Each structure stands twice: as structure tokens, then as C-alpha cells.
Amino acid sequence: MRYAETGYNLEIDLTRGNIERVETDPRDTALYLGGLGTSAKLLWDRVPPGVEPFSPDNLLIFATGLLCGTPATGCNRTIVSTISPQTELMAFSMMGGFLAPELKYAGYDKVILRGKSPDLVYLWIKDDKVEIRDAAHLKGKGAVETATLIRQELKEPKAQVAAIGMAGENKVYFASIEQGRSSASRGGIGAVMGDKGVKAIVVRGTKDVNIARPAEFMELCNEVMQYIKFRNENPIAGVMPILAGLGSPQEMKVHDEKWHTENFMWGNSRVRRKDFWNDEIAREWMETLDSMRTRLISCYNCPMTCGATISPPGLPTYMMKCFSKLTYTMAAFSDLEFGLGIAQSATEYGVDGFSAPQVMAFALELYENGILTDDDFPGMPSDNEGRFYWLLDKIVRREGIGDVLANGTYWAARQIGNGAEAYAHNNIKKHEQLPLKLSMLNPIYFLMYATGEKMNITQIEGQFPQAPFPKREQREAFVKDWFQVPDEKFKQYFLDWELRGEKSIPYYPTPEMCCDIVDWQERMHYIDDALGMCAGLSSFPLKPPYHIHNYPKFIASGAGIDMDEDKLTQAAKRYRTLVRANNIRRGMRRKDEKPPKNHWKKRFPELEEKLLDTYYQFKGWNKQGIPTQAALHELGLDYVFEDFEKRGIYSEPVDVPSTATSAEKGKEVQS
Amino acid sequence: MTGEKTKKIIKTIRIDADKCNGCRACEVICSAFHATPKYSSNNPERSRIRVVRHPLKDIYVPVYAGEHAPAECMGRDKYVIDGKEYDECAFCRASCPSRDIFKEPDSGLPLKCDMCEGEDEPLCIKWCVNDALILEEREEEVEEVAEREELEIGLASLANKHGLQQIIDTIARMSMAK
Numbered sequence: 001m002r003y004a005e006t007g008y009n010l011e012i013d014l015t016r017g018n019i020e021r022v023e024t025d026p027r028d029t030a031l032y033l034g035g036l037g038t039s040a041k042l043l044w045d046r047v048p049p050g051v052e053p054f055s056p057d058n059l060l061i062f063a064t065g066l067l068c069g070t071p072a073t074g075c076n077r078t079i080v081s082t083i084s085p086q087t088e089l090m091a092f093s094m095m096g097g098f099l100a101p102e103l104k105y106a107g108y109d110k111v112i113l114r115g116k117s118p119d120l121v122y123l124w125i126k127d128d129k130v131e132i133r134d135a136a137h138l139k140g141k142g143a144v145e146t147a148t149l150i151r152q153e154l155k156e157p158k159a160q161v162a163a164i165g166m167a168g169e170n171k172v173y174f175a176s177i178e179q180g181r182s183s184a185s186r187g188g189i190g191a192v193m194g195d196k197g198v199k200a201i202v203v204r205g206t207k208d209v210n211i212a213r214p215a216e217f218m219e220l221c222n223e224v225m226q227y228i229k230f231r232n233e234n235p236i237a238g239v240m241p242i243l244a245g246l247g248s249p250q251e252m253k254v255h256d257e258k259w260h261t262e263n264f265m266w267g268n269s270r271v272r273r274k275d276f277w278n279d280e281i282a283r284e285w286m287e288t289l290d291s292m293r294t295r296l297i298s299c300y301n302c303p304m305t306c307g308a309t310i311s312p313p314g315l316p317t318y319m320m321k322c323f324s325k326l327t328y329t330m331a332a333f334s335d336l337e338f339g340l341g342i343a344q345s346a347t348e349y350g351v352d353g354f355s356a357p358q359v360m361a362f363a364l365e366l367y368e369n370g371i372l373t374d375d376d377f378p379g380m381p382s383d384n385e386g387r388f389y390w391l392l393d394k395i396v397r398r399e400g401i402g403d404v405l406a407n408g409t410y411w412a413a414r415q416i417g418n419g420a421e422a423y424a425h426n427n428i429k430k431h432e433q434l435p436l437k438l439s440m441l442n443p444i445y446f447l448m449y450a451t452g453e454k455m456n457i458t459q460i461e462g463q464f465p466q467a468p469f470p471k472r473e474q475r476e477a478f479v480k481d482w483f484q485v486p487d488e489k490f491k492q493y494f495l496d497w498e499l500r501g502e503k504s505i506p507y508y509p510t511p512e513m514c515c516d517i518v519d520w521q522e523r524m525h526y527i528d529d530a531l532g533m534c535a536g537l538s539s540f541p542l543k544p545p546y547h548i549h550n551y552p553k554f555i556a557s558g559a560g561i562d563m564d565e566d567k568l569t570q571a572a573k574r575y576r577t578l579v580r581a582n583n584i585r586r587g588m589r590r591k592d593e594k595p596p597k598n599h600w601k602k603r604f605p606e607l608e609e610k611l612l613d614t615y616y617q618f619k620g621w622n623k624q625g626i627p628t629q630a631a632l633h634e635l636g637l638d639y640v641f642e643d644f645e646k647r648g649i650y651s652e653p654v655d656v657p658s659t660a661t662s663a664e665k666g667k668e669v670q671s
Numbered sequence: 672m673t674g675e676k677t678k679k680i681i682k683t684i685r686i687d688a689d690k691c692n693g694c695r696a697c698e699v700i701c702s703a704f705h706a707t708p709k710y711s712s713n714n715p716e717r718s719r720i721r722v723v724r725h726p727l728k729d730i731y732v733p734v735y736a737g738e739h740a741p742a743e744c745m746g747r748d749k750y751v752i753d754g755k756e757y758d759e760c761a762f763c764r765a766s767c768p769s770r771d772i773f774k775e776p777d778s779g780l781p782l783k784c785d786m787c788e789g790e791d792e793p794l795c796i797k798w799c800v801n802d803a804l805i806l807e808e809r810e811e812e813v814e815e816v817a818e819r820e821e822l823e824i825g826l827a828s829l830a831n832k833h834g835l836q837q838i839i840d841t842i843a844r845m846s847m848a849k
Contacts, residue, residue, distance in 0.1 A: 071699050071713055098695075105714060148727065157725070181726065206716040206776040211703075214710035218703070229800060294729045298694035303800035305692045309726055317727045 002026065003212035004070050004559035005034055010108045010130060012123065014196055015056055015115030019130050024109065030561050030571075031636065033530035034066030034109060036092050037575035039081040042112065043090055044578055044640070049585045049647075053085040053188075054171065054195045062103070062111040062162070062201060065532015069104030069209035070558050071221050073228065073545075074537040076100055076300035078162070078179070079529055083586075084187035086173040086408050087430045087455065090582040091187025094459075095162070096299035096534055097180020102160040105205030117197030120169070122150060125203045126159075135199040140166055142348025143178035144318055150202050163200035164190045165350030167396040171195055172406040174355035174432070178347060181297055181307040181319035185352035186455055187431070188408075212560030220554055227545040228303065228537070236542055238474045239465065246544065247304035247536040251325045252296055255286040260323075266330045268361035269426040269435035285336040292340050299534065306536060312341045316348075324353030330435065331357030332388045342388060349396040354456070355408060355432040360391040362409045362423055363401065371418050376401045408432065426596050429588070431455045433596065441506040441600045446608060447518045447615050449595035451625070453579050454525065462540045463524055464490065464517045468497040468504065484547035486520055486565070493517065506604050511611050515618040520548075526572045527551055574635045577620075577627050581640045584649065590616075590625045624654065675815045682786060683807045684735065684796065691731035691803035693724045697795035704787055704794050716776045719784040720795050723761045730755055733795075733804060736773040737764025739781035744769075 011020045024038070032038045039061045051057045060082045067075045078100040084091035103111065106127050120135040138146050147161035162179035168190035175190030176183045184190075211217050228246060235244035240259055242249040258277035265272055292312050296305035297319065307321040320343060328346070329339030346356055364387060366372040378400065380390050394402025404412045409424035409432055426433050428449060434457055444464065445457070452460040463484065469475045472495070479491040493513050498504045509517060524539035524547070531551070538546040546554075552563040580588075593612065597603075616623065620631025626649060632641040644650055698715035705719065706712045715721070719736040744767070746759040766773035766781035773782045787793045796804045819827075830838050 069713070071703050071710075073696070105716070144727070206714065208706070208712035208714040208717075210712045211710060214703075214706075214708060218710045225798065225800070232800075295731075296692060297726060298692040300694060301696045301699050302694050303692065303696065305801065309729060317729075319726060 001210060003210050004067055005029060005064075005109050006104060006107050006209070008108055009110040009112055010125065011112050011114075012130075012132070013115045014113060014117040014121070014132070014198065017117075017132055019132070021108075021128075021130075029066065029559070032575045032578070033527075033555070033571055035063045035068075035077070035079040035532050036081065036526065036529035036579070037571065038530075039063045039079060039092065039110065040090070040575045040578040040582060042110075043081060043083070043582055047083060047582075049587070051083065053083045053088065053192060056114065056116045056196075058083050058114075058192060060113040060189070060192050060196055060198075062099075062113075064100040064103050064109050065528075066530060067554060067558055068100040068532035070211060071218065071301070072533070072554060072558065073221065073224055074299070074302040074304070074534040075532050076302065077529070077532040077534055078103075078184065079532065080177060080184040080189050082187075082189050082192045084173075084189065085171065085191050086188045086410070089429065089453070089586055089588055090579055091189055092454070092529065092579070093177075093184035093186040093189050094529060094535075095177065095179055095182040095184040096302075097162075097182035098160045098300045099162050099179050099201075099203060100532055101209075101300050102203045102205050104209050105207050106203055107205065107207050111201060113193075113196055113198060116195065120197050120199050122163075122200040122202060123198065124154065125201070125205075126156070127204070127206055138199050139169065141199075142166075143168075143176075143350040144316070144348055146200055147178075150200060154202065156202075156204055159202050159204040161200050161202050163350070164193050164198075165348050165396070167191075167349045167351045167406075168194035169199070170396060170398045170406065172351060172396060172398070173408045173411065174352040174359065176350045176352050178350050180299065181309075181321060182299060183347075183350070185354070186459075188352075190350050211558055213557040216557040217554070220550060220557065223550070224537075224545040231543065231545070236478070238469045238478065239542065243466070243542065246541050248306040248322045248534075248540070250306065251322050252289075252293065252306065252308035252320065255282065255289060257285065257326065258282075260326055261330070263436075264326075264330060265435040265437050266333055268331070268358060268365045268423065269433075269437065270365070271333075272437065281335075288336040288340065302534065302537070304534075304536060310340055310344070312337075312344055315341065315344045318344050318347045320347070327353050327357045327435075328388065331361040332384055334385055334388075338385050338388075342385075342392065345389065345392060349392065351392075351396065354434065356392065356395070357388075358426065358432045358435065359395065359405050359409055359412070360388050362412070363391055363405050365423050366416065366420055369423075371416065371420050371423070372401065425598060428452075428595060429455065429592050433457065433599075437598055438600050440602045441604055441608070443506050443509065443511065443514045443607070443611055444517050446595060447514055447611055448521065449599065450593040450612060451518075451615060451619075452522070453583060458540065459525055459535065461521055462535065463521045463542065463544075465494065465542060468494075468499050470499055482543060483549070484543055486548045486569075487516075490516070490520070506602075506607055511607075511614040512618075514611060515615050518615065519618065522576070523569060523572050524548070526576045527568065530572070530575065531555070570635070574637065577631070577635055577637060578640070580621070580625070580627060581632075581637070581644075584626050585643065585647065588625070590623065593625060622650075626650065676812055677815055678810050679813050681809055681811050683809070684793065685805040685807045686733050687803050687805065688732050689803075690801050691722065691724075691733055692801050693722060693726060693731050695722050695724075696798045696800075697733060697804060698722065700794045700798045701787075704790075714776070717782065719773065719782045721772045728755060730757060730761070731803075732757070732761045734762065735764055735784040736766055736782045737784070738766075739783070740765040740767035743767060 063079045077094045081092040121132050122135045124131045143163040143165040146163040167175035171191040173188040176185035177190045261276045294309040297307045310320050311317040328342045395406045398406050410430040413420040413424035448460045528538045538544045552568045556563040629641045697720045698718035701718040703710045703713035723732040748759045750757045792806045796806050
């Protein structure tokens with residue numbers, strides 16, 4: 001008997017319409033846990049570097065985390081992985097909501113899609129019955145609308161639906177997959193779903209998920225619940241309110257947006273408005289949110305209410321979470337009413353709430369600077385807000401200039417040429433980043449931005465405070481009940497960290513300390529992504545209920561896998577390295593690992609090189625960021641070494657091959 | 672006819688549907704608690720509490736499994752409350768043939784809430800951090816009524832209909848005829 005996991009994957013060949021239920025190897029679970037871990041292994045085994053994102057041979061994997069469907073609070077995430085059309089690297093984007101547990105109850109750990117359906121279809125999974133059904137009537141429908149229509153036609157109000165909107169159907173490089181109150185948005189995985197001809201995955205499950213050692217497991221669950229209540233009542237002192245509590249940043253609850261609106265950039269990540277927030281705006285925005293927000297809502301088995309149902313006047317209701325509240329508003333220099341309104345269209349179309357607004361602001365910046373002209377925008381309204389609606393519509397339909405913009409700022413800029421590249425200034429690995437531009441280089445963040453393969457800083461940062469506390473007493477108070485640290489040394493790092501002087505950024509924490517800190521933060525995110533745990537209760541907030549000390553016990557008692565902190569750390573390192581191996585094989589090298597040039601005003605090239613050198617070495621990667629033979633051997637990944645050897649990856653001249661590859665790709669898009 | 676007045680502790684659950692966040696933790700813990708062995712599995716389909724939820728219509732109604740109803744009832748009405756339309760069934764606790772909730776998924780046998788016997792409080796309440804479910808114990812004064820016999824109940828209803836005097840007259844006439 002398998003515990004926590006079901007032991008079965010659903011393999012669907014869309015080209016042939018073939019459906020198979022395949023038993024998985026429990027040894028893979030012990031090595032790679034589940035979710036992201038086992039998906040990274042599948043992509044390694046079955047998607048070699050020659051496979052293009054829109055090839056029928058690319059896989060699109062919907063994976064549940066190892067502990068999804070167990071009573072572990074907040075463990076509800078679906079990890080979707082594939083090769084991204086935007087970055088051409090391995091993309092893995094997570095969504096909360098209700099799909100993953102439902103899939104477990106239906107009896108599957110993963111749904112693995114390959115091939116391409118000749119017609120638009122949706123998958124209907126009800127326990128042992130799995131059907132590929134016609135979706136011609138759903139073509140062009142919104143993602144939320146699609147979910148409602150499918151539930152009605154199947155007469156299954158309790159079915160969970162993950163769907164794409166028009167953006168996914170038209171292969172927009174930043175198309176999302178929408179589900180429940182959540183979405184898997186980053187990396188354009190919705191475009192791959194559209195390319196495969198799959199409009200939606202619909203699941204209803206009525207089976208049991210088993211626990212290996214129930215009494216022990218429930219005790220852990222109860223401890224977590226108690227700690228959540230404790231943390232809800234005891235927010236962390238000394239940090240801004242959105243970082244003080246658990247869950248995603250509580251954007252649906254808070255009215256005070258002074259910090260975001262005055263510290264994040266407006267437009268195409270350009271303008272900082274230092275005196276933006278005032279009483280009148282505060283009142284207006286509060287009225288807007290209060291009038292449109294119907295209810296604060298949660299994902300499956302989680303009390304955190306990070307999301308909300310939003311009903312803009314005259315528009316259908318949709319569900320929202322987190323920072324998409326402000327991304328459209330700030331990209332358009334507008335107000336909250338506009339932001340919540342256009343997000344309704346964006347959710348139905350199914351686009352990423354970070355990339356989409358930035359792409360539109362980028363287009364208008366090119367227009368203002370004469371690189372794009374009136375000819376490129378026939379019929380575009382003259383008012384700013386109208387332009388955003390117009391652009392969004394063109395992008396998701398891939399009409400006119402929208403067809404170019406639909407490839408994201410990196411590829412669009414290359415296609416437009418004429419100096420447009422300088423305007424695609426906020427990307428890492430071809431992917432749009434948070435609109436943040438700061439002053440002094442932060443060495444911890446430098447490493448996270450540079451080496452992160454989750455592509456989004458919020459999915460890398462978390463356990464260590466973002467900035468030092470001004471006073472030593474405050475720091476002492478903070479470390480007092482900081483039991484989540486993997487090692488006591490982290491407390492000392494933080495205690496000694498000062499705002500100014502010798503022990504301040506960029507030279508403190510030292511590169512060695514930064515390695516420890518970044519590695520810890522990253523490790524927790526990767527563990528979450530294999531277990532299916534929401535980062536909001538684990539790797540993202542300070543002092544979370546799930547941490548390196550109780551996770552091994554959850555895995556051991558839940559899944560019946562022999563586990564301790566060292567083994568868990570090793571497993572996370574194993575599949576984290578496998579993610580990198582997938583990307584190395586696709587051409588990613590040191591030259592790709594850099595934050596945007598203007599991310600910080602004050603840069604320190606020598607220090608940055610040293611940071612990267614030190615971190616690569618710490619991780620067991622060579623100067624090019626390629627995992628070494630020794631590191632791979634230690635992780636039991638000798639097969640990766642053999643593959644690298646065969647491909648001549650270790651012996652290639654520095655930089656040359658991958659530059660050639662990306663130049664070629666650029667041509668391909670232009671043709 | 673008047674019986675003794677006694678005090679009883681009545682355990683009830685106060686369901687504040689306005690506070691429900693739709694997370695279904697109640698379903699998770701209920702089905703885990705009632706698994707054999709306890710907590711060895713979970714499956715909301717076996718839960719004795721279900722959240723009737725339509726997020727886009729802002730409908731969230733946690734409802735507990737009550738008595739089994741062997742046949743469908745006449746309830747097909749709609750209730751509109753605060754502009755939201757609810758099926759009558761949303762508020763019904765019965766395991767009945769007209770819907771699929773409150774039945775064991777494999778055997779189809781009806782499920783019924785037992786307030787988590789042996790626990791301090793029903794676990795759904797403990798796991799509802801947002802307080803949509805609150806245990807209320809109230810003391811009620813209950814009049815202990817002596818049980819009446821079947822005949823007496825029948826006669827009382829006849830008396831209700833025809834008047835007591837007419838019943839007496841009829842009985843007198845009947846006894847004379849014998």
C-alpha cells in the first residue's frame with residue numbers, strides 16, 4: 001500500500017487519444033519525494049534538449065505534492081511543469097486552489113500530457129473513468145466561464161477545473177492556467193496547454209488518501225494548527241505589516257498600500273512615486289476594495305484567507321489574490337478601480353499578473369519614444385486606461401502588434417528592433433520580474449535573483465529577514481523564538497547584521513554567509529514544491545509553522561518514508577540539481593545568471609563575481625554553474641554526469657555555444 | 672397532565688455562513704476522524720459535514736449530516752437571502768436519494784454526524800479557525816410530559832374536531848346499544 005501518494009500517474013497521449021494509468025516506482029518517491037521532484041525527473045528522462053516547447057514531445061505535467069490530500073493544513077498545491085516557450089528552460093509554476101487534493105482523491109499523483117490533440121478538448125477525470133471530451137464549444141471562452149460551463153454540462157458542481165482562457169489557446173508566452181482561486185502563471189505554461197489543444201482539466205475524486213502512521217501524523221497537524229493560531233495572534237514586530245503574518249501577503253485584506261505604491265516602480269518598471277500615498281487616495285482605494293470585495297476566501301484545507309472574490313460593477317465576479325491587486329494599476333499609472341476591473345478580463349483571458357501589465361506598459365513606452373508608431377496601434381483609444389484594455393485584447397488574440405507583444409518583452413523587443421531591447425530592461429532569463437529598482441546591492445538578493453530557477457523572487461526568498469533591524473535589542477527579540485533555523489549560526493548572522501557600517505550590505509553578510517542563507521531559503525521552497533505545501537505557510541513568511549525540523553516527521557509519518565533532516569536536505573538538493581541539469585542541458589550558463597542591470601543603482605562587479613563563484617562552489621557547480629561530477633555522484637545523479645559528458649557540456653568553450661543558440665532562437669521568432 | 676421541569680444541556684453548532692472561507696478543513700478532519708483506524712485515511716466524500724459552495728455566487732453553507740430519509744421530499748423550493756439564491760437542499764441535513772452527499776462512497780450507506788463522540792468538541796469546530804462553526808452548549812428547561820396512550824391521543828384529536836360533548840354523547844349511545 002502507498003501512503004500519502006496514490007502510486008499512480010495518468011499518462012495521456014493527446015495525439016492518439018490514448019489514456020493509461022501507470023504505477024510509479026516507490027523508490028523514485030524516496031529519492032525525489034513527489035510534485036516538482038519527480039516531475040523534474042520525468043522531464044529529464046523524457047524531454048531531451050532538442051524538444052521545443054511547442055513540440056508534441058514536450059510534456060505538460062500536472063503534479064500533486066507528496067502530502068496533498070492529507071490533513072496537513074495548506075498542502076493543496078498543483079505543480080505544473082513543462083518547457084517554457086518564453087525562457088526555453090524548465091518551467092514550474094504552482095497553484096493552490098482545490099485541484100491537487102481532488103486529483104489525489106481520484107487516485108492519481110500526476111497527469112502527464114504528451115502529444116497534441118487535433119481539436120480543442122478537455123479532460124474529464126472522475127475516479128477510474130477518464131475521458132477526452134470535445135471542447136469546440138468552449139473555444140474563446142474565459143477561464144472562469146469555462147469552469148462554470150463544464151460543471152453545468154457534466155452536472156458535477158463539485159468537480160475542480162483548471163482551464164486556460166484565450167491567451168492560452170493563442171499561445172501567449174505568459175498565458176496562465178486558472179483554477180479555483182489560484183493560477184499557475186509564470187513561464188507561459190498556459191501556452192503549452194493551448195498548444196496541446198487542451199482547454200481544461202476537470203477532476204472529481206471520491207477515494208481515500210492513506211496515512212502511514214496516523215496518530216503521529218495528526219499530532220503534527222495539530223501542532224501546526226496551534227502554531228498558526230499563535231502566529232495569527234502574534235505578528236512579528238519590526239517588519240512591515242504584510243511580512244508580519246502568515247499566508248501570502250494579505251493584499252486582499254490590507255488597505256494601506258503606501259509601501260507598495262511608493263517603493264515599487266510604476267509604468268514599465270520605471271518610475272518611483274515617493275509621495276504618492278495620501279489620505280484621499282487611501283480613502284478612495286479603501287472604498288473601491290470594500291465595494292468590490294465580496295468575501296475573503298481560502299484554498300483547500302487552509303484557514304489563511306489570502307484571496308477574495310471580487311465583483312467589479314457591471315462585470316462578472318472573479319477571484320483574486322496577492323499582488324495582482326496592484327500590478328495593472330501601477331503599470332498604467334491608474335487607480336485601484338481600474339486595476340480590479342481589468343484584472344477581471346485578465347483572469348478570464350488567463351494571463352500572468354506580473355508579465356501582462358509590464359508587457360503593455362513596455363509597448364506604450366515604445367510608442368511614447370517613437371519606436372512603435374500610430375501604424376502599430378490602429379484604433380487604439382487615446383485614454384491611458386482604454387489603451388490597456390485595447391492592448392490586452394490584441395495580445396490575447398495575437399492581433400497586429402499584439403502578436404509580437406504576446407511573446408513577452410524579451411522576444412518582442414528583439415522582433416521590433418530599432419533599440420527596443422533597452423526597454424525590455426526588467427528580465428532575468430528572458431522572464432519579466434517584479435517591478436523593483438533599488439539603491440544598494442543586496443548580496444543575498446543578488447544570489448537569489450541570479451541563480452533562481454523558479455524565476456520569481458517571491459518564490460525564492462522568505463526565511464531570513466529582508467533587511468536588518470535597526471537596533472540590537474530588536475534583533476535579539478527576533479531570534480529568541482526563531483526555532484525554524486536549520487542551524488544556530490543563522491541567528492548570529494542576523495544579530496550582527498547592521499543597517500550601516502562595517503556589517504551592512506553589500507559586504508555583510510559575507511559571501512559565505514550569503515551562501516548559507518540563500519541555500520536555506522531556496523531549500524525550503526523546493527521542499528514545499530515537492531510536498532505541495534503552500535509557500536504562504538512555509539517557505540515565504542518569517543517563522544512559519546512548517547520548517548526543516550518538522551517536515552521530515554510529516555514525510556515519515558505521512559508517506560511512510562524513512563526521513564530525517566539530512567535525508568530531506570539531500571533529497572531537495574537532488575531534485576533542485578536535476579532542475580538545474582535540465583536547464584544546463586538546454587543551454588543555461590553563468591552568463592544567464594544576472595539580475596537586471598538597473599535592479600540596483602550601486603553595483604559591485606567584483607563582489608558580484610565573488611558571490612557567484614562562492615555560491616557555485618558551495619552548491620557543487622563549476623564556474624559555469626554546471627553541477628560537477630563529484631556533486632552529481634554524491635547525489636546519486638551519475639546519469640546526469642554521463643549525459644553531460646556525452647553532450648560535451650564540460651568541455652565546451654566558455655560562453656560560445658549558448659550565445660549562438662539564443663541568437664538562433666531570436667531569428668526563429670522573427671521569421 | 673403537567674410533567675416535571677428538568678434542566679438539560681443541549682449541544683448545538685452555530686453555523687455562521689458569513690464567516691466560512693470555503694476551505695473545507697471541516698470535511699478533511701471529519702473524514703479522517705471517522706476513518707478506521709482513526710485518522711488512517713481521509714476523503715471528503717465520507718465526511719459528515721459538507722460545505723455547499725458556489726464561490727462566484729458567494730454561497731457557502733456548511734451543512735451537517737442528520738437523519739436518513741428513505742424517499743425524496745417535496746422540497747424543490749428556492750430561497751433568496753440577501754440577493755443570493757439557495758436551493759432548499761442547501762440547508763437540509765438528510766442523506767436522501769435526491770442527492771449524492773452524506774453517503775459512504777463505496778456502499779452508499781447513509782452517514783450521520785455524531786458530534787465526534789469521545790472528543791471534547793466536534794473536530795470540525797476545532798479545525799475551523801475562522802469560527803464559522805462554533806459549539807454552543809445551552810441549558811434548556813424541558814418539561815417532562817407524561818406519555819399519553821395511543822387511544823387518548825386519538826380521542827383528543829376527535830374531540831378537537833367534533834367537540835368533547837359530542838364524543839361523550841356518542842360513546843354513551845354506543846355503550847347503550849351494546
